[in-house]
Amino acid sequence: MKTISKLKAGLRSGSVLLAIVFSSAVLAASSASIDQDANKALEIFRDDIGGADVFLSQAAGYLVFPRVIKIGIGVGAETGEGVLRVGGKSIDYYRTTSGSIGLQLGAQAKSIVIAFMTKESLAKFRNSNGWKVGVDGSVALIDLGAGKTIDSQNIKDPVVGFIYGSKGLMYNLTLEGSKISKLDKT
Secondary structure, eight states: OHHHHHHHHHHHHHHHHHHHHHHHHSTTOOHHHHHHHHHHHHHHHHHHSBTHHHHHHHSSEEEEEEEEEEEEEEEEEEEEEEEEEETTEEEEEEEEEEEEEEEEEEEEEEEEEEEEOSHHHHHHHHTSSSEEBTTTBOOEEOOOOTTOBOOTTTOOOSEEEEEEETTEEOSSOOOTTOEEEEEOOO
8 A cells, every 4th residue: 555655645646746846847838949949850851861852842841850859767758849841941949748657767859740731631630629540640750760761752641751860760669648739830
């Protein structure tokens, strides 16, 4: 019984810590700041993956989340702000969030690019009120190592995602359950 009480207390403490960290770490980035960070994230993406420019130019639009932070202390939370680009221009700004429960301790930062390969998939995303991966649309994650090339001829999915960090694309990660909500930025 004491073990369960300690676990519950630890989870409450972890939740409070996560709330404090996330409220100060990622709130209220300006659109200019998000755009600047997205440009840097796309530069890394293009440097690491051959064919990235061609791939992105073929997409109807793409979301760039330059810095998504995940922190876990018993309870995990993940969030980050990003931009939707259509024709290479910033159109709207979004926040991604997700949570998890389980044994976890630590922090991780990553970048995410989600490409809408058809006008229909982009329209469905833009017309949604809080788009949830796996519910409102599925995202096919592409596993490529640094220095590899995207073969856009073989990609047939309407929505494609890339998760990468400072050392290239990350493996065995998922976007399932992530909610993407539009932000009111000018």
